[in-house]
C-alpha cells in the first residue's frame with residue numbers, strides 16, 4: 001500500500017497573524033524609503049496620468065509668500081534674492097538658479113523681485129513668469145529654472161535673504177534703496193551688477209556706494225563683457241567680481257555665478273571694476289555715432305582707444321587706488337569691445353546719428369528697446385556734471401562731446417572733429 005503523501009503543516013491563526021504583520025511592516029518600510037514619497041507624489045504617481053491630480057508640479061511654480069523649502073530661521077544655507085528682472089536681471093537669475101540647485105551651501109530657491117507691470121494680455125508679468133517660468137517681456141524664449149520665484153513685493157522678496165543681487169537700471173536705485181531701509185537682514189551681503197552712477201552734491205556716487213551707504217551693508221560688484229542675450233543661450237563669456245577687503249565673500253559670489261560657460265574672476269578693486277562697467281557705456285554711444293555715420297573700422301577703433309584712455313584717467317583721478325591691471329580684465333577692455341560691437345547703447349546711438357540727431361534718444365529707446373533701458377545717455381550727462389564741476393571738461397573731450405551730441409548742442413559728426421585738432425591738454429595718466 002502506498003503511504004499517503006504528508007499533508008502541509010497547518011498554520012495556527014496566531015502564526016498567520018504574525019506573518020501578515022511582518023509583511024505589512026516590509027511594505028511600510030519600502031514605501032517610506034522610496035524617493036518619490038518624499039516629494040509627496042508617490043501615491044499620486046500611481047494614478048493614471050490623465051488624472052487632474054497629476055499636473056506636474058515641477059513645471060509650474062506657484063507664486064507664494066513663503067519659500068519653496070520649509071527650512072525655518074536661523075537658516076544654515078545662504079538664501080539669494082535678485083532685485084531686478086529686466087534683460088540682464090533675468091539672465092542673472094537663471095545663472096544663479098542653476099548653481100543654487102547643485103551647491104549645498106545655498107538654498108535652492110532664488111527669489112526675483114519684479115517691478116510689476118500689466119502685459120497687453122491683461123495678465124500681470126509676475127504671474128506669467130511663475131506660470132511659464134519665462135520672463136516673456138524681457139527675456140522671451142528662455143526658461144529661468146523652476147527654482148526661480150518671481151515676487152512683486154520688494155519687502156517680502158528680501159526679508160529672508162542674506163545674499164542680495166542688485167540688477168536694475170541705475171536710475172531706479174535711489175528709490176529702491178529708500179524702500180529697503182530697515183527691511184533687510186543684518187547679516188546680508190550684497191553685489192551690484194548695475195552699470196551706472198549717481199551724481200550728488202558731494203560728487204559722483206557709484207551704485208555700490210549708494211547701496212552700502214543707504215542700507216549699511218558691504219557691497220561687491222560684478223561687471224564684464226556680458227551681453228545678456230548671449231549668456232542666456234549659454235555662449236561662453238567671462239566676468240569680473242570687484243571686492244574691497246573680504247576675499248572670502250568675493251569667493252562666495254564667484255561660486256554663486258561661475259558656470260562652465262560663465263567664467264568669473266575676483267579682483268580687489270571694487271571702484272576700478274565698477275567704473276569700467278559704468279564708463280564704457282558712454283564710449284559705446286560714441287561708437288554708435290561712428291557706425292551711424294558709416295565712418296568705418298579705423299575710426300571706431302580710434303574711438304575705442306581714446307575712450308579706454310579716458311576711462312582709465314577718470315577712474316584714477318577719482319580713486320587713486322584703481323589698478324591698471326583691472327582694465328585688462330573682462331570688466332575693462334573686453335566689456336568695452338563687446339559693448340561697442342553689439343550693445344544696446346551702440347545700437348540706439350547708431351539710429352540717432354542716422355537720423356541726424358532729429359529723433360530723441362528717449363523716443364528711439366522706447367521704439368527700439370521696448371521697455372529695456374539705456375544707461376549711456378544718462379551716464380554721459382552725469383559724467384558731464386562731474387567734469388564741469390571739477391574743471392576737467394577739456395581733459396576728457398570724448399566724454400564731454402558725447403553728452404553735447406546727445407542733448408543736440410553738437411551734431412553727431414562732432415564725435416571726431418575734436419580729435420583732428422591738437423589737444424590743448426594731455427591726460428595726466
Ligand SMILES: NC(=O)c1ccc[n+]([C@@H]2O[C@H](COP(=O)([O-])OP(=O)(O)OC[C@H]3O[C@@H](n4cnc5c(N)ncnc54)[C@H](O)[C@@H]3O)[C@@H](O)[C@H]2O)c1
Pocket residue numbers: 084085086087088089090114115116138167168169170172193194195196226227228229371372373374375
Ligand atoms: N542687458 C544686458 O545685456 C546687460 C548686461 C550687463 C549689465 N547690464 C546692466 O544691468 C543693469 C540692468 O539692466 P537690465 O538689462 O536687467 O534691465 P533692462 O534694460 O531690461 O530694464 C528694464 C527693467 O527695468 C524695470 N523698471 C522699469 N521701470 C522701473 C521702475 N520705475 N523702478 C524699478 N524698475 C523699473 C523693468 O521692470 C525691467 O525689469 C543695467 O545697469 C545694465 O547696464 C545689462
Ligand SMILES: O=P(O)(O)OC[C@H](O)CO
Pocket residue numbers: 195224225226227228284335338339342343344345346374375
Ligand atoms: O547693451 P548695453 O549697451 O546696455 O551693454 C550690455 C552690457 O553692459 C555688455 O557687457
